[in-house]
Amino acid sequence: MKKLINAPEAVVAEALAGMAAAHPGLIRVQTDPAFVVRADAPVRGKVGLVSGGGSGHEPMHGGFVGRGMLDAACPGAVFTSPTPDQMLAAAKAVDGGAGILFIVKNYTGDVMNFEMAAELAAAEGLTVDSVVIDDDVAVKDSLYTAGRRGVATTVLAEKICGGAAEAGQPLAAVADLCRRVNANGRSMGMALTACTVPHAGKPSFTLADDEMEIGIGIHGEPGRRRVPLEPADRVAEMLMEPVIEDLPFGAGDEVLLFVNGMGGTPLIELYVLYRKAHEIAERHGLKVVRNLVGSYITSLEMAGASITLLRLDADMIRYWDAPVLTPALRWGA
Amino acid sequence: MTDSLDVAALTAWLDRAAAVLEREKARLTELDAAIGDSDHGVNMARGFSAVAAKLAGAPPADPAALFKTVGMTLISTVGGAAGPLYGTLFLQAAGKATGKPTLDAPALAECLKAGLAGIVQRGKAEPGDKTMVDALGPAVAALDAAAGAPLPQALAAAAAAAEAGMAATIPLVARKGRASYLGERSAGHQDPGATSSFLLLKALADTAAG
Numbered sequence: 001m002k003k004l005i006n007a008p009e010a011v012v013a014e015a016l017a018g019m020a021a022a023h024p025g026l027i028r029v030q031t032d033p034a035f036v037v038r039a040d041a042p043v044r045g046k047v048g049l050v051s052g053g054g055s056g057h058e059p060m061h062g063g064f065v066g067r068g069m070l071d072a073a074c075p076g077a078v079f080t081s082p083t084p085d086q087m088l089a090a091a092k093a094v095d096g097g098a099g100i101l102f103i104v105k106n107y108t109g110d111v112m113n114f115e116m117a118a119e120l121a122a123a124e125g126l127t128v129d130s131v132v133i134d135d136d137v138a139v140k141d142s143l144y145t146a147g148r149r150g151v152a153t154t155v156l157a158e159k160i161c162g163g164a165a166e167a168g169q170p171l172a173a174v175a176d177l178c179r180r181v182n183a184n185g186r187s188m189g190m191a192l193t194a195c196t197v198p199h200a201g202k203p204s205f206t207l208a209d210d211e212m213e214i215g216i217g218i219h220g221e222p223g224r225r226r227v228p229l230e231p232a233d234r235v236a237e238m239l240m241e242p243v244i245e246d247l248p249f250g251a252g253d254e255v256l257l258f259v260n261g262m263g264g265t266p267l268i269e270l271y272v273l274y275r276k277a278h279e280i281a282e283r284h285g286l287k288v289v290r291n292l293v294g295s296y297i298t299s300l301e302m303a304g305a306s307i308t309l310l311r312l313d314a315d316m317i318r319y320w321d322a323p324v325l326t327p328a329l330r331w332g333a
Numbered sequence: 334m335t336d337s338l339d340v341a342a343l344t345a346w347l348d349r350a351a352a353v354l355e356r357e358k359a360r361l362t363e364l365d366a367a368i369g370d371s372d373h374g375v376n377m378a379r380g381f382s383a384v385a386a387k388l389a390g391a392p393p394a395d396p397a398a399l400f401k402t403v404g405m406t407l408i409s410t411v412g413g414a415a416g417p418l419y420g421t422l423f424l425q426a427a428g429k430a431t432g433k434p435t436l437d438a439p440a441l442a443e444c445l446k447a448g449l450a451g452i453v454q455r456g457k458a459e460p461g462d463k464t465m466v467d468a469l470g471p472a473v474a475a476l477d478a479a480a481g482a483p484l485p486q487a488l489a490a491a492a493a494a495a496e497a498g499m500a501a502t503i504p505l506v507a508r509k510g511r512a513s514y515l516g517e518r519s520a521g522h523q524d525p526g527a528t529s530s531f532l533l534l535k536a537l538a539d540t541a542a543g
Contacts, residue, residue, distance in 0.1 A: 033409070054372075054412075077379075079370045080412040108510045109414035112455060116408065116417055139514050146513045200362055200371040219370040221511055224518075 001201045003301075008198035012055045012075055019062055023327045026066045030093070033086040036062040037072040041094045047165040047174045048072070048094035051103040051158060052087060053110055054079040056197070057218055060155060060297045063328030069162035070103075070326070078197050078300070079219045081109035087117030091126055099127035099171035103158055103178060105150025106134035129171055131178040133157055135185045135308070137246040138215030138224055149217050152260045152308040153185030155296045156320075159329065163319030177315060184313075186246050188239045189306030191216040191223065193264060195299050214238055216306075218262070218299045232269065236276035239307040244284055249309055251285025256310040256320065261295030264303035270294065277307050290320055296328065335541065336484050337435040343399050344388050346540040351381040353536050354529070364525040368512035372413060373525040380411035380419070396436050400427035400444070414456065414510055415526065418465065421455045422448035438487040442476040445491075449473050456509065463507040463519065465526035471498040472534050488538040495531040502527045 005011050012034075019036065020029035027036050035052070042048065051061045052074030061073035071094035076082035091100045100121065104114045114130055121128045133150035161178045169177070191213045194203035197220065204220035207213060212230070215223035230238070249255065259274040261267070274293050281288050289312065297306075310316070323332035335342065354361070354377045361374030384406045393399040404423030408416050426444035433440055449469045458464040475494035479487040502524035510526070512519045 054370075076412045077372065077376065080372045080376055081414070081416075083409045083412050083416055085409045107414075108456070109412065109416070112414055112417040113412070140516065146509055146511065149514065197371045199375045200366060204366045204371050217511075217514060219511070221368075221370050221514060224514075224516065 001196050001198070003196070003198060005198055008201070011198050012077060015055070015058070016062070016075065019327065026325065026327055027062070030089070033083070033089050035072050035074045035086050035090040035093070036065045037090065037093050038065050038067065038070070041071050042096040043071070044096045045098055046096045046168065047098045047171050048091065048096055048100045049103065049158065049162055049165055049174075050074070050087065050090050050094060050100055051154070052076070052082045052090070053105055054081060054219070056300045057297050059328030061158070064155070064158050064326050066324070066326030067333060068166045068322055068324035068326070069329065070158055078199070081107065081113045084113050084117040084120055087114060088120045088124070091117070091121050091128065092124070095126055099129065101161065101165075101171060101175055101178065102128060102130040103154065103161065104130055104132045105154055106132050106147055107149065108146050127171065129175040131157070131175055131182060133182050135182060135187045136217070137186050137188050137242050151189060151218055152187045152258055152297050152306050153182060153310065155260075156185060156256065156258060156308065156310050157181040159324060160316050160319045162324065163322035164315070166322065167319070177319070180313070181310065181316060184247065184311040185308060186243045187306050187308040188243050189216045189218070189262065189304060190214050190235060190239060191262060191302050191304035193303040195220045195263070195302035197300070216304060218297060220299055220302065232272045233276045236273050236280060236307070240277055240280045243307060243309050247311065249284065249286055249311060252287070254287045254289045254312045255281065256290040256292065256312055257281055257288045258292040258308040258310070260297055260306045260308065262302040262304040262306070263295055263298035264301040265295070265305055267294065270305060273305055273307070281309070290317065335543070337437040338396070338441070338484070338541065339435045340393060340396060340399055342540060343396055343436070344392070346537050347381065347388060347403060348385050349540055350533050350536040351385040353532050354378045354381045357532060361525050361529060364523055364528055367522045368507065368515055368519045369525060370511055373415060373529065376411050376413050376415055377529050380407045380416065383410040395430070395434055397427045397430040397433070400424070400430055415529070418452050418456050421451040425451035438476065438482070438484045439480045441488070442473070442480050445469070445476060446473050458509040461505060462509045463502050463505040463512060463524045464509050465524070465530040467502050467505070467524065468495040468498040468527035468530040471495060472530075485538070485541045485543070488534070488541045492531070492534045492538040495534045499523065499527040499531040
């Protein structure tokens with residue numbers, strides 16, 4: 001294992017300390033229990049947006065804390081859900097009197113921990129609603145499994161709902177918007193390499209030089225099928241076709257196209273992928289009216305990418321365009 | 334040899350469990366790497382070492398208080414799915430232990446049964462889903478059946494049933510948790526959660542055996 005760290009057990013705490021030192025005007029970092037909170041929290045009269053999940057997906061979620069996006073983010077150990085005490089403390093820290101929305105990615109651990117936190121918060125008199133994001137088309141949506149994973153649509157939901165909360169929308173409206181974003185967003189990812197969890201010390205799986213994994217998650221968990229390596233244009237097809245078919249997206253739909261890097265893939269390759277994905281979207285008659293290209297929900301140093309399509313409505317466009325000022329996403333502010 | 338476990342014996346069990354999980358950390362993580370996300374070993378070791386430290390710092394008054402402390406500590410230190418699930422097991426067990434200064438085999442069977450019911454309710458897993466339920470379910474049944482036997486024998490039977498249940502997860506296709514994303518590819522691997530459940534029950538049986 002070759003990593004720029006001091007010790008595996010210190011990675012999360014030291015990275016949080018680094019974020020606090022780098023962005024004092026935007027965020028504060030609390031310890032025991034650990035969470036990242038926007039510098040001016042709680043904002044009176046505003047719905048408090050709280051998310052969280054395992055570390056290793058940076059900049060998500062801590063990098064999205066700030067004006068126009070999340071009020072707080074709870075980091076777990078690498079690829080491990082945070083715990084209810086963190087979520088409860090974060091909820092209290094951002095409660096401006098208008099209620100709290102938990103944005104949860106659909107993983108067994110995250111869902112259970114946020115559920116327990118919501119029960120604890122309700123017992124303390126807080127008003128909490130939760131939305132679970134489950135946008136990964138690579139997973140069979142079945143009653144007999146844990147269901148689809150929450151992946152890159154989470155970033156879009158956090159931005160759009162953050163804009164709505166900042167504009168003073170009430171909890172019910174922000175939660176409804178979040179559900180609409182989830183219902184209209186679909187993603188699929190792939191990997192060229194695995195990643196190494198610091199405390200595990202070796203890659204979670206291995207891919208030969210001439211192989212790639214299609215339908216990868218964001219935790220180094222293997223995907224659904226391993227296939228021979230193909231050129232970027234062919235990969236774009238393999239990711240876009242199931243995404244478009246799934247909703248299904250149709251001619252005339254206004255969409256946001258999000259090409260996301262998994263952590264180890266350079267921007268130049270993401271643009272190569274974006275070029276083809278955009279072309280495929282247009283071939284299907286989709287109108288790509290917004291986009292995002294970059295590494296926003298990652299899997300440590302994994303090389304690979306995911307593609308997300310979100311069918312937009314007027315509210316989503318308005319709040320996507322709204323100003324945002326966070327460590328990792330900022331415009332208009 | 335003893336017929337019931339008091340706070341000191343239960344503390345000895347959890348100390349032993351912490352040591353076992355520390356020792357087996359790499360193996361559990363390896364099992365999890367195959368079908369999950371490589372964090373089960375380190376999460377369990379972290380949680381149970383926190384439990385051991387907590388119990389050493391402030392010894393609880395009775396088994397119910399001990400189980401409650403264990404449950405709350407696991408919930409706030411383990412993370413992942415294992416934290417809420419094992420935490421719930423101990424919190425439910427605390428309910429059944431209330432008012433009892435020591436726990437004999439029938440009482441332990443009651444505690445474990447309630448703990449399993451709590452896990453099933455929180456995690457919604459059924460037998461055969463390739464989860465910790467596949468080790469705990471047979472253990473509860475075995476402990477129930479052996480509750481008339483001397484405690485060490487009853488707990489040894491429970492641990493043996495858990496071990497068999499754990500081994501039986503190997504051919505199963507996962508239907509809950511992160512392994513379920515693999516579909517058919519999850520078959521052929523032993524479930525890490527069933528494995529940690531067996532290790533906890535084995536530590537309990539070894540503690541009772543003295």
